[in-house]
Amino acid sequence: MITVLTGGTGGAKFVDGLRRILPPQELTIIVNTGDDHDWWGLYVSPDIDSITYVLAGILSPERGWGVRGDTFHCLQAMKALGEPDWFSVGDRDLATHLLRSQLLSQGRTLTEATRLIAEKLGVRSRVLPMSDQRVETRIEKPAGELSFEEYFVKRRYQDPVKSVRFAGASESKPAPGALEAIIKTDSILIAPSNPITSIGPILAVPGIREALRETAARVVAVSPIIGNAAVSGPAARLMASQNLPASIAGIADSYADFLDTLIVHDSDAETAQALSSIGVEFASTDILMRTTEDRLRIANSALVCALPDNAAVKVAS
Ligand code: GDP
Numbered sequence: 001m002i003t004v005l006t007g008g009t010g011g012a013k014f015v016d017g018l019r020r021i022l023p024p025q026e027l028t029i030i031v032n033t034g035d036d037h038d039w040w041g042l043y044v045s046p047d048i049d050s051i052t053y054v055l056a057g058i059l060s061p062e063r064g065w066g067v068r069g070d071t072f073h074c075l076q077a078m079k080a081l082g083e084p085d086w087f088s089v090g091d092r093d094l095a096t097h098l099l100r101s102q103l104l105s106q107g108r109t110l111t112e113a114t115r116l117i118a119e120k121l122g123v124r125s126r127v128l129p130m131s132d133q134r135v136e137t138r139i140e141k142p143a144g145e146l147s148f149e150e151y152f153v154k155r156r157y158q159d160p161v162k163s164v165r166f167a168g169a170s171e172s173k174p175a176p177g178a179l180e181a182i183i184k185t186d187s188i189l190i191a192p193s194n195p196i197t198s199i200g201p202i203l204a205v206p207g208i209r210e211a212l213r214e215t216a217a218r219v220v221a222v223s224p225i226i227g228n229a230a231v232s233g234p235a236a237r238l239m240a241s242q243n244l245p246a247s248i249a250g251i252a253d254s255y256a257d258f259l260d261t262l263i264v265h266d267s268d269a270e271t272a273q274a275l276s277s278i279g280v281e282f283a284s285t286d287i288l289m290r291t292t293e294d295r296l297r298i299a300n301s302a303l304v305c306a307l308p309d310n311a312a313v314k315v316a317s
Contacts (some may be wrong), residue, residue, distance in 0.1 A: 078175050
């Protein structure tokens with residue numbers, strides 16, 4: 001069994017590699033829900049959707065979010081009605097949000113709604129939200145606060161960030177099955193996701209970080225940072241706002257209390273050697289996922305680090 005902690009686009013690319021190697025029933029994915037938001041009266045869970053779509057083989061390869069080949073007629077019609085259109089929702093994607101909102105309004109939990117939608121899309125791996133309770137990532141600016149999607153999509157992460165908080169986290173509980181998936185697994189992979197706003201909210205759910213420290217499974221992360229820059233998005237800037245160096249040292253620092261191995265880019269191998277005193281092992285490869293082959297190779301490297309004796313995985317490389 002392999003358990004993955006992940007966010008959206010970087011995580012989805014990594015999960016795409018894993019799903020091509022592992023039998024689906026061996027894969028459990030615990031997904032960030034800090035980006036969840038209400039849009040046109042519907043409950044949208046962007047990271048759960050990206051992971052569900054990638055596992056179903058329908059994620060848009062061009063956009064990295066939403067459904068492959070989707071149309072945007074509803075978005076245009078809403079715009080014509082004077083409704084906000086800064087968050088793009090495709091027509092087929094909309095069906096997911098309608099169904100999830102309906103299930104939640106009927107009293108189903110987010111875990112149940114996620115499972116039902118995944119099943120209907122033919123997904124055989126287990127997709128778990130980090131929690132059934134609402135935890136909202138809030139970006140604090142020098143003046144005022146934004147939701148994550150307002151910061152990231154509407155304002156294209158241009159605002160100065162003072163700090164990041166996870167509203168509701170302290171009262172939340174891990175989703176049913178999440179702690180077990182961390183404790184009773186062969187290994188845990190942390191996707192190359194934003195450590196502050198994709199993995200951070202998962203770690204803020206009481207009990208999850210403790211389970212990661214306690215588990216006997218090896219924990220392996222792939223760095224989302226190469227040199228001093230994120231491969232994409234605001235990870236470097238957000239790390240700086242938390243007084244973390246925007247580098248592999250900052251990633252290792254964020255996860256040091258539970259991480260066994262951090263996979264870094266070849267160009268960071270020397271820096272990694274200097275960090276050996278912090279109790280994390282390093283492995284290096286080309287961690288840029290441009291093609292399907294890259295995704296396979298990186299997923300395979302992570303599995304080899306996580307399961308050093310697994311011959312089946314080695315054959316797949
Ligand atoms: P999002 O922020 O909701 O889109 O989702 P994630 O947190 O999963 O993905 C964003 C993170 O993935 C960023 O920090 C990127 O630096 C990282 N990332 C994106 N593409 C790649 C890649 O090809 N390789 C690696 N190593 N990291 C990546």
